[in-house]
Amino acid sequence: xxxxxxxxxxxxxQEGDSAVIKCTYSDSxxxxxxxxxxxxxxxxxxxxxxxxxxxxxxxxxxxVTLNKxxxxxxxxxxxxxxxxxxxxxxxxxxxxxxxxxxxxxxxLVTP
Amino acid sequence: xxxxTQTPRYLIKTxxxxxxxxxxxxxxxxxxxxxxQTPGQGLQFLFEYFSETQRNKGNFPGRFSGRQFSNxxxxxxxxxxxxxxxxxxxxxxxxxxxxxxxxxxxxxxLTVT
Numbered sequence: 001x002x003x004x005x006x007x008x009x010x011x012x013x014q015e016g017d018s019a020v021i022k023c024t025y026s027d028s029x030x031x032x033x034x035x036x037x038x039x040x041x042x043x044x045x046x047x048x049x050x051x052x053x054x055x056x057x058x059x060x061x062x063x064v065t066l067n068k069x070x071x072x073x074x075x076x077x078x079x080x081x082x083x084x085x086x087x088x089x090x091x092x093x094x095x096x097x098x099x100x101x102x103x104x105x106x107x108l109v110t111p
Numbered sequence: 112x113x114x115x116t117q118t119p120r121y122l123i124k125t126x127x128x129x130x131x132x133x134x135x136x137x138x139x140x141x142x143x144x145x146x147x148q149t150p151g152q153g154l155q156f157l158f159e160y161f162s163e164t165q166r167n168k169g170n171f172p173g174r175f176s177g178r179q180f181s182n183x184x185x186x187x188x189x190x191x192x193x194x195x196x197x198x199x200x201x202x203x204x205x206x207x208x209x210x211x212x213x214x215x216x217x218x219x220x221l222t223v224t
Contacts, residue, residue, distance in 0.1 A: 032210055032211055034210075034212075034213070036215075041217075042217055042218075043115075043201050043203075043215035043216050043217045043218050044154075044201070044215045045215070046212065046213065046214060046215075049212065089153075089154065091154075091210075093209065093210030093211070095209060096167075096208075096209040096210075097167060097209060097210060098144065098156040098159060098167050098169065098209075098210055099144075099154075099156065099210040099213065100156070101153055101154040101155075102153075103153045104153060
């Protein structure tokens with residue numbers, strides 16, 4: 001089955017800096033790659049996603065890049081703010097099947 | 112649109128008991144998926160229901176079961192609870208299912224003592 005690895009497990013940045021979280025996947029048939037943000041006491045929130053026919057997608061301060069050949073994708077957050085502090089999860093899915101999640105990255109943005 | 116709702120939010124049960132959790136998806140969504148979240152194993156897929164039919168199933172024992180009603184609301188049941196079943200149970204809904212654009216509820220925190 002699909003195996004998704006996520007790095008780093010913890011990340012601390014200063015407010016205003018950029019943060020990058022990386023994931024690799026094993027199943028070359030995977031074609032959908034979402035990113036979720038989970039705050040304490042809440043369920044994961046879908047923040048951005050990308051499909052395998054696209055190399056990059058941007059939404060304001062967040063962007064996701066996908067390298068299908070290398071089977072890895074990354075989340076980029078620019079101009080980080082304290083409210084970006086949360087646990088971020090990457091996931092991968094093969095069309096019609098369930099999401100396989102990475103183990104999560106705990107991001108701390110310090111003022 | 113209202114988001115995904117889950118009830119109850121917190122639950123404490125004893126080993127050997129059974130439990131039923133409920134999920135109401137976003138209006139118009141026909142797919143409901145259930146996940147178990149624990150610190151050690153992370154987010155693990157339990158099953159997905161689409162238009163009242165189980166479409167996918169994860170690698171969990173038969174003690175975990177679910178169903179979906181004609182209004183897309185879903186329930187999951189865990190029988191003969193074990194200590195290891197203590198977890199946050201998350202429900203996610205989507206329009207087309209299959210992992211695409213899933214929106215999660217706040218979860219039910221189950222503690223088994």
